[in-house]
Amino acid sequence: MSAIRLLVLGAVRQHGRAHGYQVRNDLEYWGAxxxxxxxxxSIYHALKQLAKQGLLHAHEVAPSTVGGPPRxxxxxxxxxxxxxxxxxxxxxxxxxxxxxxxxAAIGFIVELPxxxxxxxxxxxxxxxxxxxxxxxxxxxxxxxxxxLGHIGEIMNLWIHTADAEAAWTQGLIDRIEGGAYTxxxxxxxxxxxxADGVENPYATGERHPGDAR
Amino acid sequence: MSAIRLLVLGAVRQHGRAHGYQVRNDLEYWGAxxxxxxxxxSIYHALKQLAKQGLLHAHEVAPSTVGGPPRxxxxxxxxxxxxxxxxxxxxxxxxxxxxxxxxAAIGFIVELPxxxxxxxxxxxxxxxxxxxxxxxxxxxxxxxxxxLGHIGEIMNLWIHTADAEAAWTQGLIDRIEGGAYTxxxxxxxxxxxxADGVENPYATGERHPGDAR
DNA sequence: GAGTGGGTAGTCAAGTTTGACTAGCGAAGG
DNA sequence: CCTTCGCTAGTCAAACTTGACTACCCACTC
Numbered sequence: 001m002s003a004i005r006l007l008v009l010g011a012v013r014q015h016g017r018a019h020g021y022q023v024r025n026d027l028e029y030w031g032a033x034x035x036x037x038x039x040x041x042s043i044y045h046a047l048k049q050l051a052k053q054g055l056l057h058a059h060e061v062a063p064s065t066v067g068g069p070p071r072x073x074x075x076x077x078x079x080x081x082x083x084x085x086x087x088x089x090x091x092x093x094x095x096x097x098x099x100x101x102x103x104a105a106i107g108f109i110v111e112l113p114x115x116x117x118x119x120x121x122x123x124x125x126x127x128x129x130x131x132x133x134x135x136x137x138x139x140x141x142x143x144x145x146x147x148l149g150h151i152g153e154i155m156n157l158w159i160h161t162a163d164a165e166a167a168w169t170q171g172l173i174d175r176i177e178g179g180a181y182t183x184x185x186x187x188x189x190x191x192x193x194x195a196d197g198v199e200n201p202y203a204t205g206e207r208h209p210g211d212a213r
Numbered sequence: 214m215s216a217i218r219l220l221v222l223g224a225v226r227q228h229g230r231a232h233g234y235q236v237r238n239d240l241e242y243w244g245a246x247x248x249x250x251x252x253x254x255s256i257y258h259a260l261k262q263l264a265k266q267g268l269l270h271a272h273e274v275a276p277s278t279v280g281g282p283p284r285x286x287x288x289x290x291x292x293x294x295x296x297x298x299x300x301x302x303x304x305x306x307x308x309x310x311x312x313x314x315x316x317a318a319i320g321f322i323v324e325l326p327x328x329x330x331x332x333x334x335x336x337x338x339x340x341x342x343x344x345x346x347x348x349x350x351x352x353x354x355x356x357x358x359x360x361l362g363h364i365g366e367i368m369n370l371w372i373h374t375a376d377a378e379a380a381w382t383q384g385l386i387d388r389i390e391g392g393a394y395t396x397x398x399x400x401x402x403x404x405x406x407x408a409d410g411v412e413n414p415y416a417t418g419e420r421h422p423g424d425a426r
Numbered sequence: 427g428a429g430t431g432g433g434t435a436g437t438c439a440a441g442t443t444t445g446a447c448t449a450g451c452g453a454a455g456g
Numbered sequence: 457c458c459t460t461c462g463c464t465a466g467t468c469a470a471a472c473t474t475g476a477c478t479a480c481c482c483a484c485t486c
Contacts, residue, residue, distance in 0.1 A: 004473090021435050024436095037474085041437085041476095042473055045472070070436095098312075102370065103370065107367060110362075149323075150320075150394040151319075156381075158248075158312075160380075161374075165374075165377075175366075182362075217442090232465080232466095234464065254442095254445070255443055255444080258441095283466095284465060
């Protein structure tokens with residue numbers, strides 16, 4: 001799964017109604033263009049796809065209020081919201097070691113009730129443990145690991161990565177159970193999107209972490 | 214960068230001369246279809262692209278020796294070998310948190326002289342440290358990290374991941390400096406490809422996309 | 427009042443990736 | 457014999473991604 005659908009659905013959903021450029025700006029605010037495929041072309045493509053699939057509703061072009069060409073506004077549909085939560089739960093639960101999906105999921109985690117977030121993350125740690133077990137079992141030959149030569153280092157990397165992620169997930173669970181952050185149904189939500197006319201403090205044009213050289 | 218070019222170039226290079234299906238099997242032997250985009254379509258596409266760019270030389274179709282349709286054989290060119298080492302060095306040096314590129318690079322690391330492998334990995338740890346510093350500096354607002362709310366967990370994840378990877382890289386450096394594995398110019402290389410007619414011990418019989426039914 | 431620089435809001439062609447599909451051949455079974 | 461199964465060795469259309477490009481409008485200068 002690519003992160004783009006989750007990102008776009010979530011961004012539109014938080015706005016209620018948004019046009020492409022707004023989504024693009026939100027995701028830049030998140031730094032998402034750095035760590036995911038949320039680039040202009042992909043965003044507009046995703047918006048059209050999602051609209052075609054009935055997950056977003058496309059309002060006819062409206063004249064721009066601040067200069068620039070007219071724009072299409074999108075609103076999330078009921079099925080779109082369902083899909084958003086399906087993708088979010090899936091991204092939080094399953095271990096697939098893709099940074100972009102994981103990061104996007106954390107960005108939206110507060111859209112869930114606290115108890116569910118914790119439950120999904122616990123499910124995630126179970127998934128990691130299982131995956132770890134299946135790697136060690138499946139890829140270590142009977143004649144000992146030397147059999148694999150340096151290829152064994154790949155499995156070693158995986159195990160190491162899985163362990164690190166398990167530890168991080170547990171830390172997050174602890175923080176959430178300890179009362180951190182504001183989740184769905186707990187009052188004023190954290191504002192993760194840019195209000196109209198607010199300058200993006202992170203749109204520096206500089207090189208950011210995650211930039212490919 | 215996707216891992217496919219590195220994987221395909223490396224696989225053809227280790228064989229000297231190989232046809233698509235052989236590359237496909239090698240990569241399955243590595244488990245690469247699990248952790249990268251090395252799926253049939255992508256492999257054959259990459260082979261054609263690389264041939265078009267002069268990095269591989271395509272020999273006209275040869276009749277199959279074991280049944281099945283005729284096949285095209287590929288051989289790596291001088292420029293192809295250069296490109297392979299460029300990609301390999303780049304993948305070992307730069308921190309881009311993509312599992313597939315990283316895993317592919319480890320798979321081929323023994324194609325380099327031992328000293329260079331160590332040097333590149335040390336460069337990598339420097340890169341990770343630099344990246345870590347730039348994240349903490351750039352994404353932590355002056356008014357304290359609370360400003361970011363749960364979004365801060367994304368940066369937390371990145372830091373955690375970077376630290377884990379730095380530790381793993383250091384471990385690998387230590388093992389290599391300690392004399393592990395056989396590198397270029399050190400005698401009989403480790404066989405990372407399947408010889409003709411040898412059964413793939415990791416072909417689990419599971420159904421994969423692209424398998425004929 | 428003509429150019430031009432910058433922000434807004436996208437489009438587009440080229441390239442890549444995916445997963446389903448095809449086609450050739452030998453072996454086994456009836 | 458002739459059909460079916462399974463392996464070999466791919467092809468292909470559809471979808472997705474990328475990065476460069478366009479078009480519009482405003483504000484400002486010269």
